[in-house]
Amino acid sequence: MSEVPVPPAQGLTLLIADDSAVMRAMIKRVIGMVDVPIGAILEAGDGKQALALLEQHDVAVLFTDINMPEMTGTELLCEIERRGCWPHLLRVIISTDGSSARREEADALKVRFYLQKPFRPEAMRDVLDALTSHAD
Amino acid sequence: MSSTLSPVTPTECRDELAAALVAVGEQSFFGYVNLAADKEFAAAVATVHQWMTAQVDFRGTQRSGRLQMALPAALAGDMLEAFLGLAEPGTAPELTDMIGEFANMLCGHWLTQRFPTTSFALARPVVGSDEPGPQVPWVAAAAPLLALLNEQPVAVWVECLPEGGA
Numbered sequence: 001m002s003e004v005p006v007p008p009a010q011g012l013t014l015l016i017a018d019d020s021a022v023m024r025a026m027i028k029r030v031i032g033m034v035d036v037p038i039g040a041i042l043e044a045g046d047g048k049q050a051l052a053l054l055e056q057h058d059v060a061v062l063f064t065d066i067n068m069p070e071m072t073g074t075e076l077l078c079e080i081e082r083r084g085c086w087p088h089l090l091r092v093i094i095s096t097d098g099s100s101a102r103r104e105e106a107d108a109l110k111v112r113f114y115l116q117k118p119f120r121p122e123a124m125r126d127v128l129d130a131l132t133s134h135a136d
Numbered sequence: 137m138s139s140t141l142s143p144v145t146p147t148e149c150r151d152e153l154a155a156a157l158v159a160v161g162e163q164s165f166f167g168y169v170n171l172a173a174d175k176e177f178a179a180a181v182a183t184v185h186q187w188m189t190a191q192v193d194f195r196g197t198q199r200s201g202r203l204q205m206a207l208p209a210a211l212a213g214d215m216l217e218a219f220l221g222l223a224e225p226g227t228a229p230e231l232t233d234m235i236g237e238f239a240n241m242l243c244g245h246w247l248t249q250r251f252p253t254t255s256f257a258l259a260r261p262v263v264g265s266d267e268p269g270p271q272v273p274w275v276a277a278a279a280p281l282l283a284l285l286n287e288q289p290v291a292v293w294v295e296c297l298p299e300g301g302a
Contacts (some may be wrong), residue, residue: 005301096247
């Protein structure tokens with residue numbers, strides 16, 4: 001787990017949960033291409049780490065993979081729903097699995113956006129634009 | 137559970153694998169995919185000094201299987217730099233991670249195209265290196281997809297069987 005501050009300091013906090021460090025770095029890179037004020041980008045290698053970070057930080061957006069060790073993205077989202085502590089958390093799945101079964105499962109877990117890998121940077125811009133309007 | 141489903145043969149899914157390679161290679165790695173003729177592929181293979189391989193096992197409710205791929209180490213290095221926008225070569229762990237993620241994306245994309253209503257669990261990719269030299273790993277397997285990515289050879293092969301039908 002790590003925390004990488006990104007100016008401006010007043011921006012929003014994002015959390016990326018993916019067991020691939022390279023994929024997390026790529027997602028951060030794409031986020032950096034979009035003109036949205038980001039305060040910090042937190043990283044987790046699995047769902048358990050993501051849950052611990054959610055407990056410690058005021059996270060605005062969760063980007064999560066599905067297939068992860070320890071706790072999958074689906075299990076993470078179920079736990080978030082069960083606890084009910086983060087009603088305003090914008091939930092985004094970034095996964096290679098684009099099946100309708102998985103998307104229906106995501107809908108039931110209040111996932112706002114579903115990005116299938118590979119995705120274009122424009123898709124991330126749409127997510128962060130929604131975040132900006134959400135924050136206003 | 138017994139099954140009446142048929143195995144998916146590598147031959148019948150070559151076009152889908154090619155579409156997955158184009159999507160992943162071009163969108164995530166900013167590469168150019170050429171579904172090469174055998175002669176072009178053989179010429180590219182002759183220049184390879186070291187192969188890298190990756191394997192992703194997948195399991196669904198009715199089918200399970202494995203995707204395997206091979207690519208030159210030099211191409212993997214170029215892809216990592218493109219993926220992360222690096223100005224310098226990445227580290228060995230980053231390279232292994234990227235190759236695994238490449239295979240993971242190929243597998244997930246192919247599965248979604250082939251079985252659009254079914255979700256699958258994908259195992260963590262297993263990445264390795266093969267003997268130096270121009271012989272393509274997995275080429276002995278039935279009908280691998282042979283293509284060029286940025287003019288370097290990539291081989292992809294998939295095996296998909298009904299659960300309990302092996």
